[in-house]
Every structure is written in C-alpha cells, then in structure tokens.
Amino acid sequence: MKSAQSNVKAPRHEYVRLKKLDKQFGAFLSYAAHLLDIEKAREDVREGRLISQTALFRRLKV
Secondary structure (H helix, E strand, O other): OOOOOOOOOOOHHHHHHHHHHHHHHHHHHHHHHHHHHHHHHHHHHHHOOOOOHHHHHHHHOO
C-alpha cells in the first residue's frame, strides 16, 4: 500500500492564479459579511432595538 502524499506540485503560474483567486474570494466573503451586518442593523432600526450614543457611552463608562 502506498502512503498518501501530502504535498501537491503545481506550476508557479497556477499557484499565483490560485492565490489571487483565494484573495478575491476572501474579499467577497468580507463584502458579504458586511452586507449581512448592514441588513441586521436595518432590522434593528425597524424593530426599535437601538439606544442613543450617549446611553451607550454611559453603559461602557467612557
């Protein structure tokens, strides 16, 4: 039985392309998370679950 090789050899141009794709996908996931945060904030506003900034600072004791 052969042991499984843990490394995969890829040409340099393919590695660079995959790294670029990974970076772009990471940026897309960050953007999607940002959009979800905005939607959550809008939902909080619609439901009236907001507190004033001064009350927040008082809670944080700033």
